[in-house]
Amino acid sequence: xxxxxxxxxxxxxxxxxxxxxxxxxxxxxxxxxxxxxxxxxxxxxxxxxxxxxxxxxxxxxxxxxxxxxxxxxxxxxxxxxxxxxxxxxxxxxxxxxxxxxxxxxxxxxxxxxxxxxxxxxxxxxxxxxxxxxxxxxxxxxxxxxxxxxxxxxxxxxxxxxxxxxxxxxxxxxxxxxxxxxxxxxxxxxxxxxxxxxxxxxxxxxxxxxxxxxxxxxxxxxxxxxxxxxxxxxxxxxxxxxxxxxxxxxxxxxxxxxxxxxxxxxxxxxx
Amino acid sequence: xxxxxxxxxxxxxxxxxxxxxxxxxxxxxxxxxxxxxxxxxxxxxxxxxxxxxxxxxxxxxxxxxxxxxxxxxxxxxxxxxxxxxxxxxxxxxxxxxxxxxxxxxxxxxxxxxxxxxxxxxxxxxxxxxxxxxxxxxxxxxxxxxxxxxxxxx
Numbered sequence: 001x002x003x004x005x006x007x008x009x010x011x012x013x014x015x016x017x018x019x020x021x022x023x024x025x026x027x028x029x030x031x032x033x034x035x036x037x038x039x040x041x042x043x044x045x046x047x048x049x050x051x052x053x054x055x056x057x058x059x060x061x062x063x064x065x066x067x068x069x070x071x072x073x074x075x076x077x078x079x080x081x082x083x084x085x086x087x088x089x090x091x092x093x094x095x096x097x098x099x100x101x102x103x104x105x106x107x108x109x110x111x112x113x114x115x116x117x118x119x120x121x122x123x124x125x126x127x128x129x130x131x132x133x134x135x136x137x138x139x140x141x142x143x144x145x146x147x148x149x150x151x152x153x154x155x156x157x158x159x160x161x162x163x164x165x166x167x168x169x170x171x172x173x174x175x176x177x178x179x180x181x182x183x184x185x186x187x188x189x190x191x192x193x194x195x196x197x198x199x200x201x202x203x204x205x206x207x208x209x210x211x212x213x214x215x216x217x218x219x220x221x222x223x224x225x226x227x228x229x230x231x232x233x234x235x236x237x238x239x240x241x242x243x244x245x246x247x248x249x250x251x252x253x254x255x256x257x258x259x260x261x262x263x264x265x266x267x268x269x270x
Numbered sequence: 271x272x273x274x275x276x277x278x279x280x281x282x283x284x285x286x287x288x289x290x291x292x293x294x295x296x297x298x299x300x301x302x303x304x305x306x307x308x309x310x311x312x313x314x315x316x317x318x319x320x321x322x323x324x325x326x327x328x329x330x331x332x333x334x335x336x337x338x339x340x341x342x343x344x345x346x347x348x349x350x351x352x353x354x355x356x357x358x359x360x361x362x363x364x365x366x367x368x369x370x371x372x373x374x375x376x377x378x379x380x381x382x383x384x385x386x387x388x389x390x391x392x393x394x395x396x397x398x399x400x401x402x403x404x405x406x407x408x409x410x411x412x413x414x415x416x417x418x419x420x421x422x423x
Contacts, residue, residue: 207331208323208327211326214314231313238334242334242338258349
């Protein structure tokens with residue numbers, strides 16, 4: 001039962017290996033904290049502590065998905081795999097987007113580099129990648145491919161595929177979240193109606209996949225695990241989507257604030 | 271003249287907000303009461319058609335967004351002092367009834383996503399479900415017409 005996952009190291013993994021793979025995450029936390037201190041000094045204005053807490057929680061939930069006990073369970077239990085994916089692909093991206101890492105980075109790096117980054121952010125290529133429709137396709141489409149083809153079985157066999165899938169899950173989740181709610185500088189903004197439609201479609205694509213997996217699990221996943229895994233995917237996805245919808249609505253509510261009673265008609269179009 | 275135009279724009283927005291919230295509300299009751307508390311509805315029924323799965327997924331997603339978005343629109347109307355409560359409530363009933371009817375006829379019967387309850391005399395449940403839907407629609411319709419009358423007089 002356990003041997004098909006033995007290629008991914010011994011089970012249980014020795015403690016020092018856990019610590020070693022947790023190191024990059026610790027560095028990310030330190031990096032952000034250092035940048036926050038630097039920015040506070042340079043601008044004479046405190047970088048919000050709440051943003052640091054969001055970053056901390058975001059990095060921790062991403063870390064929980066790839067190192068430690070949950071990540072180990074995920075190799076043999078579909079439910080654990082699904083919990084890890086909710087953390088890595090949905091919760092961590094949301095928390096990290098809210099911590100405004102790009103804003104912070106632009107503040108502390110030198111002007112030459114920050115200009116170059118801004119140019120990339122403004123570029124058409126970046127605009128295409130971060131368009132809500134593209135982002136939703138990459139995110140939800142990727143999940144469909146993962147669970148309805150042999151990719152899921154392949155991922156359990158090859159370490160490289162395993163890593164690529166995880167990186168994709170995280171990045172596509174991050175880009176999708178950042179295309180829905182604007183916290184960092186986002187030069188390619190789209191309207192609220194478009195984002196609402198994409199949000200509903202993406203949420204539907206996620207829910208439909210979850211129900212589909214309930215009855216037709218990926219290769220090698222026992223029915224019982226598929227059933228509870230897909231329930232977790234369905235309701236866990238709902239939970240995080242609610243947060244996203246509320247944040248999107250709050251941003252609309254703020255931007256549609258009536259300026260003066262005279263302005264009623266212009267603010268309606270916002 | 272300009273004033274009546276904004277007022278009718280706001281009437282449409284009141285109706286839109288109420289309708290969305292109505293869809294969300296009845297979907298929420300469906301999920302909370304029939305799925306989670308009573309366990310009458312099943313998460314997945316092996317006789318579900320593919321198109322049923324898609325429709326169910328789309329309406330589930332829409333209802334999440336509609337509940338939250340509808341309430342934000344409601345808050346926006348209040349902030350503008352443009353809330354027309356009768357029209358709003360009428361639209362809530364109309365939205366609830368329309369979704370309930372769609373759920374009862376298309377989802378349960380045509381697409382066979384799941385039944386209301388897994389018992390022999392499910393027909394009784396179906397009739398109760400759909401009559402409730404029609405009553406909601408009728409109530410909403412009445413309130414909407416009534417709200418227009420009272421505004422004109």
